[in-house]
Amino acid sequence: MRLSALRRAGVLGLNRRNARYLLPANDRARYPLVDDKLATKRLCSEAGIPVPRLYAVAREHHEVRDLPERLAGRGSFVLKPARGAMGNGIVVVAGREGEGFLRSGGRALGVDEFRYHAAGIISGLYSLAGHLDAAMVEQRLEVHPLLAELAEGGVPDVRVIVFRGVPVMAMTRLPTRRSSGRANLHQGALGAGIDLATGRIHHAVLGRSPATTHPDTGRRVVGAAIPAFERVLQIAVGATDRTGLGYVGADVVIDPELGPVILELNARPGLAIQLANRAGLRPRLEAVERLGDVELPLEERVRIGRELAALCGSDGAA
Amino acid sequence: MSRPAVATAALLVLFGLSVLAVKVGVYGLPLTPSDARGVWQVELRIHVRGDGRRGRVTATLPTSGAGQVVFDEASSSDRLVFSIRGEDDQRVGVWSGWLGGIHEIVYRFRVQTLPASTPERAPGDLAEVPPEVQQAYLPPTPSHPASDAAVQQQLDRFELPGPDEPMARARLLYSFVTHEIAQVPTAGDDALLTLARREGSALGEARLLVTLLRGLGIPARSVRGLALREGEAPGEEVWSEAWLEGRWVPMSTQRGFFGERPPDLVALGSGEREVVEASSVQAVGHRLRALRERLRPDEIATVMAPSNRVLAAFSLYGLPLGTQSVLRALLLLPLGALMVAIFRNGIGVPTYGTFMPVLIAFAIRDFSLPAGLGLVTVVLGIGVLGRLPLERLRLLLVPRLGVLLCLVVLTVTGIALVGRGFGNRELFAGVLFPIVILTMLIERVSITLAEEGVRIALARAVASVAVAVAIYPVFRSPLAEHLVFTFPELVVSTMGALVWIGGYTGYRVADLLRFRALAVSEGPAS
Structure with a gap:
């Protein structure tokens, strides 16, 4: 039965995301901090986290x-x-x-x-x-040379899901001709899941179907490494820490000059990242919940996130 | 989902249902809407003059049965003794006594005519004719000389369908009498004369039809009844009935119906009896009157308010009529919200706005579905097409929306002028407002159109309208309206159901489709 197969795969559904994670973890009063990009920008600048000028x-x-x-x-x-x-x-x-x-x-x-x-x-x-x-x-941010051949007509970004200060899943959204340079999956961008442990793309989807190469350039996407990935995760977690929100999607762009910068934060991150990673979010979220309320330094939390991802893998076992 | 949420949901649902149960079980409020209009009061007034001898007056009385419910019978007998008897399958009212001078007898009843429902029967039952029906309505009688040679000759001339198709055979005879026999009110009542002369009175035609049916072995009878007309005296009519497929199938060559009796006809009894007959009297005459009754709002209120002071205080039937009609519509909205919640959280249909489908359904509620959808399409079309030239003017958002609103209002006004000929103007004006609200939908659609393309905009608009179409029959249903208006506590139950859906953290049907790749690619994991 498909229902139990999804549950076994640890797929997070919209209802559960809203009721179990967004509602308890994200205080509505703090939404303006991420919904307003000017507020996010101010917040990050104060913490020394790079943002577009x-x-x-x-x-x-x-x-x-x-x-x-x-x-x-x-x-x-x-x-x-x-x-x-x-x-x-x-x-x-x-x-x-x-x-x-x-x-x-x-x-x-x-x-x-x-x-x-x-x-x-x-x-x-x-x-x-x-x-x-x-x-x-x-x-206007530039495309990092290492990512240039993976994207067509736009700047790719890295979406990191941060739950309770721990990065749990990441993907990069590679613009295509069909997405007319935009990095939105539902507009035709290529969604590529990043293995948190290695920082390399390990799976990609175009729409709902798996893809290994970019549809326009024909370049092989799977296996490509994301530059400065540790730093990407660190600023994603750092920016999220400043918001006080528990469940955030941080969008990071890797600029050749500035390095990773926070483009925006999202308090209602979508679930397509699971398709891009061919893995469900639930095992990782539940593992983070089991960690309890201990205060850990940022670097330690990034390390835990990368290890958790390696443990959970894409087979759904926690 | 969390335990408090489940408990709250259960509590709310149970509260609503138990109040409803008390109202229905203890105070007998009806669960289905009762028709306040379909009731007729019929009055039969008999004048009889006697010369002092003992005599009697009889009248055929109606019974509750297929297509009619008779109640509230009453009679004033003016010095005579009134009794009701059964005389060969016929209810008869008998007034007897010493008839001296003029007596005025009044007999009244109320009757509700119902659309005749065809009972479902197993095919095996069809051939079975109950012996009492066979005995009473199959043999030839003086007025139905089915065994007469002329009748048999006529039957032999027909190209009849096989005996296993009695319905088709009956229909053929019905057509024959309808088309081949002229109806002349002054012509005779006799079946054989009617057949021979090819003309007869209504009774003559009915008798001929019954005779022919019996000649083919189909039990049949003629029925006398009243045609009720508003503002006029009821007319006496005679029609025929044949026992087919396990029930009495009515047919009338006078009125031209076969199978379904028109709702204005009330059966009194056998066509072989006059409505009023008398013996040992000098003169007798009768007059019929019928009055269509509508329950007055205060009568409805009395009927619908439970006989309990607390519950009666909460009955909505005591409110002013205008408030009542607004509340009737308003109380349906929670049901719409519940359906949207199911569609969005259970299925995952992407609609515009949370309650846009409710609004659309509400807007088209007073129209037929095609007309309503047409209106929505027209409003949307104007909005989206009207945006294109507005785009070029480079207007700010709010004034631009205002211009669109003006366009929609003008269109709706135009539709109202064009549609003046149809139906009630006030009603039409009342339902136009929600259509105007749909202007908000225009902006949503056109933004999506510009930002995400025609496909997504169209898909979402179609999904919104589809959910609205699903809600539409609920908003139109007299049963739903009756239930929420008579039992407003159901809104509390709806709240409970919404709480339950609100706590549902399982997958939506859309999740299953969207993440289907993940489910397929996984083997059974530990």
């Missing part, structure tokens, strides 16, 4: 008018809603063309269009509950 913020409609002027001298940047979800409303500007801008992918973006998009962001078009939002412009 912030170029400009527009909170009110009148601030949109001079937004392009405030970006004078910046060749590339990213315009995004501070409270956006699932990558909605993000515009990546890769260069300039006359008065206007050039989007990554080559489409032109007029100054008026740019302002209109920013105004839409402020109106709450892309925010989680349609609330008023802020438009933020930040540094």
Whole structure:
């Protein structure tokens, strides 16, 4: 029976994620810290955790008018809603063309269009509950040379699930032509599970079907190593520690210049990471629960996470 | 799920159900809605003049049976003795005594006509005709001369279906009388004359049909009854019945029905008896009156309020009518919420908004399903198409939504003007508001459209509408409305069910599909 097969595999379902992990572990009052990327950015900067540089913020409609002027001298940047979800409303500007801008992918973006998009962001078009939002412009991160040949037309990120300060699962989301440069699995990006113990990709899925190579470049993905992976896990855990949230998905981008930086945190991380890793989350989460409430230093917790992953593997046995 | 959650859920469900049980079991509130309209009061007024001798007046009285329930019989007999007798399978009211001068007899009853239900019968029963039916309704009689040579000759001329298809045979005879015999009110009542002259009165046709049926070995009888009409005196009518497939199948060449009796007909008794007959009287006459009764709201309130001071105080039937109709709709919403919870947490259908499906179902509740879905499609179409030119104007979000709202309001107004011809205008106006609320759906759909593509936007819209369609019959069901309005404690039970679903941490059906790869790839683990 499929039900018991899923349970044996330790797959975490949506109901259980919400009732057993999100509700008890994540205090609603702390959600704004992660839902608002500006707040997350401030939080991380205070703790010395690297984040993309912030170029400009527009909170009110009148601030949109001079937004392009405030970006004078910046060749590339990213315009995004501070409270956006699932990558909605993000515009990546890769260069300039006359008065206007050039989007990554080559489409032109007029100054008026740019302002209109920013105004839409402020109106709450892309925010989680349609609330008023802020438009933020930040540094456009580059693709790390070691990952460049694994991604097409966009910057891959590493999603780390951190539960009670312990990293339990990670994947990297590799943009494809079909995802038009975005790192969202449901938009066609390649989801590659990372073995926490070795820091190497050990499994990948495109949609729901397993894949070993990138659909556009044909490069073999499985087996590739993630650069600075220990550091990736450390800043993911460090940033999560600052939020006070118990169950977080941390999105880390590995910039060739800055190294791993926190892109954003997510208090409702999705479950597709299980598909990318061909492993269920439950054994690992329950193992972390069994550790109890002992206070451990960050490095120790990262080590425990990597060992747990090796123990649990992908066969579901705890 | 946690133990307190289970306990809370059980407690809430039990509370609601036990209050309901007390109301039903102890105070006898009905679990199904009763029709407040289908009741007729029929009055038969007989004038009889006698010269002082002993005499009697008889009237055929109706019985409860297929298609009708008779109750509240009453008679005022004006110095005569009233008794009810059975005379060859017929209920007869008899008023007897010394008839001196004019007597006015009044007999009243109330009757509720019901759609006749066809009882399910095993095929083996079909051929079985109860002996009493066979004895009473098969042999030839003076008014049904089934063995007459003319009748047999006529039957021989038909190309009849086989004897194993009595229903088809009966239908053929019915068609013959309908089409080949002219109905002339002044023509004779005799079956043979009707057959010979190819014309007859309603009674003549009914008798001929019965005669032909009996000639084929199908038990048959004629029935006299009343056609009830609002604001008019009821008309007396005669029709026929044949014993087919284990029941009396009504048919009337006068009215043109076969199998289903129209709900305005009430059977009084045998077609061979006049409604009123009298012996040893100088003159007799009768008049019929019928009145369609509707229970007044206060009568309904009396019927529906439990005879317990505390429970009666909570009865919603005592509220002003306007409040009642609002509450009737409002109390259904929790059921909609429950269904959305099942669809989302149990199955994992991705819908727009948490209660958008409830809203859609609510909006189309007063329309037929195709009309309602059409309206939703029109509203959505306007919204999504209207967005395209608006996009070019580069408007801010709130004013843009406002423009969309204006468009939707204008459309709905247009629909109201076009649809003026159909039905009640006020009703139509009342249900338009939720349609306007659907404007919110437009924004959701168009954002998804822009951000995640046509496929996902469409899939989610279809899922929302599908869940709404699943909720729709519940919102339309008179039974559900009656239950939640008569037993509002069911909302507490619904709350319990929601608590139970809220504590459900098992997989959704969608999880099973989504992570199917993980389940298949695993062998049995230790």
